[in-house]
Amino acid sequence: MATKVIANKEVEVNDEGYLVNPDDWTEDIARAMAEELGIELTDRHWEVIRFVRNYYKEHGKSPTMHQISKGAGVPTKELFKLFPKGPAKKVARIAGVPKPEGCI
Amino acid sequence: MKHVVILGGGTAGTMVAHRLAEALPSREWALTVVDQDPVHYYQPGFLFIPFGIYTPRDVVKPRKALFPPEVRYIQSEIEAIEPDKNRVHLRGEPRTLSYDFLIIATGSHPRxxxxxxxxxxxxxxxxxxxxxxxxxxxxxxxxxxxxxxxxxxxxxxxxxxxxxxxxxxxxxxxxxxxxxxxxxxxxxxxxxxxxxxxxxxxxxxxxxxxxxxxxxxxxxxxxxxxxxxxxxxxxxxxxxxxxxxxxxxxxxHYGSEAIKRSGIGDELNYVPTDKHTLKAREFDNIFVLGDATDTPASKAGSVAHFMVDVFVPNFLRYIEGLDLLPTFDGHSNCYIESGFGKAFLIDFNYETEPLPGMYPLPGVGPFSLLQESRINHWGKLLFRWIYWHVLLKGKHLPVPARMSMAGKWA
CATH class of the missing domain: 3.50.50.60 (FAD/NAD(P)-binding domain)
Incomplete structure (x- = not known):
């Protein structure tokens, strides 16, 4: 755990750069996180990010790729174009929620 | 006469049928279970079949024989639930079932x-x-x-x-x-x-x-x-x-197609459920147990068991007009068979990840947590007998429903 200033806000992040507290998230943080990952956010990205934030708020857990694709109505191929190399993981980081994980 | 309809006669549905039959007076409450499949499978046993450790005979029983006599079992596919009319449509007979309370235990299915x-x-x-x-x-x-x-x-x-x-x-x-x-x-x-x-x-x-x-x-x-x-x-x-x-x-895995047809599921047909009370979030007389929920708990038999343990006393409060208590903590507990006659054991909940330590169990344990041992393997094999004869019958195991930190190295 470390503290980091992202988009002029001091937040706690874990070793892999994910927000420790999803409530710290702001849209500016999302833009800064996306930039770090080399992604420029379009409206389509935002649709996915909002779905992931809502899903986390409702379920207390980050969605998997299939849940994002079905729930946000974005085909999986497109998810890979929007967030290359591991969309579930990358969008979680940008949306300020934990990385999707197994039970152990 | 009030009517509780249980959809699904798997681990959660069978256990909760026994517990409710025991707790509710049969003069005032009717209990019905609907399941399309006449066979009950001991699903954890499937893992052992490819390696010749179990044969199919070890993991199947006729479903009907597993319910208590007070429970009416209907073998039928479920067409859909109509929550605003408090009824369920079946593909078999009878065509419709009305309920006062509905318990959805329709599981999850590999697709x-x-x-x-x-x-x-x-x-x-x-x-x-x-x-x-x-x-x-x-x-x-x-x-x-x-x-x-x-x-x-x-x-x-x-x-x-x-x-x-x-x-x-x-x-x-x-x-x-x-x-x-x-x-x-x-x-x-x-x-x-x-x-x-x-x-x-x-x-x-x-x-x-x-x-x-x-x-x-x-x-x-x-x-x-x-x-x-x-x-x-x-x-x-x-x-x-x-x-x-x-x-x-x-x-x-998806939830049941009947959930999709009812229009009450999420993107993978799991029913939005309060993760601590197990009440369907949208409906006040529907509860969801086992794999059918969208809670972040693991989809596993032990979770279904702990859900039933905390659901039944809560349901008895609820029908008396008291509030539901947020008692379910996401407790999950499972053996991990590791070959060579050994196994691991893990025990965790919503908040606490699997930790190393010892798991106390009166009479048999302690079992080692996050560490291989022979006794864990014997625990896993013994569990098949416990499942058929104790757990499904709704009898109580000496295992707390809520996770305990006793023995764990935090």
């Missing part, structure tokens, strides 16, 4: 049809599942004939039931080929969309090297898009390929 290339001529010939009795039995015959080559286990995506079963399969496969004296001729590969075999900090720390020690190769962060059964390759969304001689798939 190989969702990944192109799995179902086809190669299904149960070079491509297998082990989450169904047919798949596990066909895989047993294939493993007996398997002399050399590349065995690939592919997890399509979470959520799946019994999330540790893929790991157990790998451990048992390593042991099985060892016992047959051909381990050096078999390459075992685990292909997963997760970042690794273990994703929780303490488990990764304690068990991180265990696949490597057993010479099991892992291909992480691989999202399978389709399978080419002719070329025998898995193909990812990013066009990477992993070749196989024998593929064991763990397909993505």
């Amino acid at each position: 190989p049809d969702e990944t192109p290339g799995l179902l086809g001529d190669a299904w149960h010939k070079t491509i297998f599942d082990f989450y169904t009795l047919e798949g596990a039995t066909a895989l047993h015959r294939a493993l007996e004939r398997f002399e050399k080559g590349r065995l690939v286990l592919n997890l399509v995506d979470m959520p799946i039931k019994c999330p540790v079963a893929p790991l157990e399969f790998l451990f048992l496969a390593d042991w099985y080929f060892h016992e047959r004296g051909i381990r050096q001729n078999v390459e075992i590969v685990y292909v997963t969309p997760l970042p690794g075999a273990f994703t929780k900090p303490r488990a990764s720390q304690v068990l991180g090297g265990v696949l490597e020690e057993r010479n099991i190769r892992i291909v992480p962060e691989f999202y399978v898009e389709r399978v080419d059964p002719e070329k025998k390759v898995l193909i990812s969304y990013e066009e990477e390929e992993v070749p196989f001689d024998l593929l064991v798939t763990v397909p993505i």
Whole structure:
């Protein structure tokens, strides 16, 4: 755990750069996180990010790729174009929620 | 007369039928269970069938015989629930069932049809599942004939039931080929969309090297898009390929199609459920138990058991007009069979990840947590008897429903 200033806000992040507290998230943080990952956010990205934030708020857990694709109505191929190399993981980081994980 | 209808007669549905039959006076309450399948499967036993440790006989019983006499069992497919009319439509007879309270325990179901290339001529010939009795039995015959080559286990995506079963399969496969004296001729590969075999900090720390020690190769962060059964390759969304001689798939799981037809499920047909009270979030007279919920708890028999443990006393309060208590903590507890006569045990909940330590159990334990031992393996084998004779019958096990920190090294 470390503290980091992202988009002029001091937040706690874990070793892999994910927000420790999803409530710290702001849209500016999302833009800064996306930039770090080399992604420029379009409206389509935002649709996915909002779905992931809502899903986390409702379920207390980050969605998997299939849940994002079905729930946000974005085909999986497109998810890979929007967030290359591991969309579930990358969008979680940008949306300020934990990385999707197994039970152990 | 009030009517409780239970949809699904699996682990959660059968247990809750027994508990409610015991707790509610039969002069005032009628209990009905609906399930389309006349057979009850001991699903944790499917894992052992490919390796010849269990036979199909060990894991099936007629469903009807497992309910108490007060419970009416209807064998029928469920068409849909109509929550605003408090009734359920069936495909068999009777066509409709009215309820005062509904318990949804319709489970989760592997869906190989969702990944192109799995179902086809190669299904149960070079491509297998082990989450169904047919798949596990066909895989047993294939493993007996398997002399050399590349065995690939592919997890399509979470959520799946019994999330540790893929790991157990790998451990048992390593042991099985060892016992047959051909381990050096078999390459075992685990292909997963997760970042690794273990994703929780303490488990990764304690068990991180265990696949490597057993010479099991892992291909992480691989999202399978389709399978080419002719070329025998898995193909990812990013066009990477992993070749196989024998593929064991763990397909993505969906909730029941009846939930979809009712329009009350999420994107994977799981029912939005309050994770602490187990009441359906949208409906005040519907509860959801076991795999059918969208809670972040594991989809596993132990979770269904602990859910029933906390649900029944809460339901008895609720029908007296009292508030539901937020008592379910996501408790999950499972053995991880690791081959060579040993097993791990893990115990965790919504808040606490699996930790090392000792798990106290009066009369039998203690069992070691996050550590291999012979007694854990015996615990796992003993559990099949406990499941049929104690757990399903709704009898109480000396295991707390809520997770305890006793014995754990935090």
